[in-house]
Amino acid sequence: QVQLVQSGAEVKKPGASVKVSCKASGYTFTGYYMHWVRQAPGQGLEWMGWINPNSGGTNYAQKFQGWVTMTRDTSISTAYMELSRLRSDDTAVYYCATTHGYWGQGTLVTVSS
């Protein structure tokens, strides 16, 4: 069965960077784009961008351009999302999700001094 297993919760200080991983199994990793979506506490869903695991090509939401980087390692079927220059309002649960409908369990990133 398809599974997306994300890395564990992180606590970061303002100005730091965080890198979240998403390990895929149960399907051909390079066959479907991987989206990243975040959800601030008690809020709705916000799309950040996608990566094409086959080519490595990316498409970031304008808001995140310049401070998000999405990469992948096809040898281990894992996608990564790195967010830099963290601020307190980046505190959120970050999800990976494939274009064929599967979501990871989420990674809580807390930004606090």
Place this chain on the structure above:
Amino acid sequence: DIVMTQTPLSSPVTLGQPASISCRSSQSLVHSDGNTYLSWLQQRPGQPPRLLIYKISNRFSGVPDRFSGSGAGTDFTLKISRVEAEDVGVYYCMQATQFPLTFGGGTKVEIK
């Protein structure tokens, strides 16, 4: 960006009764390839979102047939024919016709 507007914000429902959620987009969601990339997601309390419906009316794998989607162009509806206790949560519509992908604000389904 395409704005997705959901109504109502909250829907208290009696168990076994139907529920309906509306979603309106600020522009047509018909893609140049002829498809309409409108999906519905369910988020149970403390859980990640889960895909229920894609391309307006197609149920995702494992989704009970009490969930159905309909609509066209800019107006879409998710219906639950008979609400069960496990259906409690927040429901989001999402468009993937045009980047950036955008979501509705969510509708909370709760039991009366």
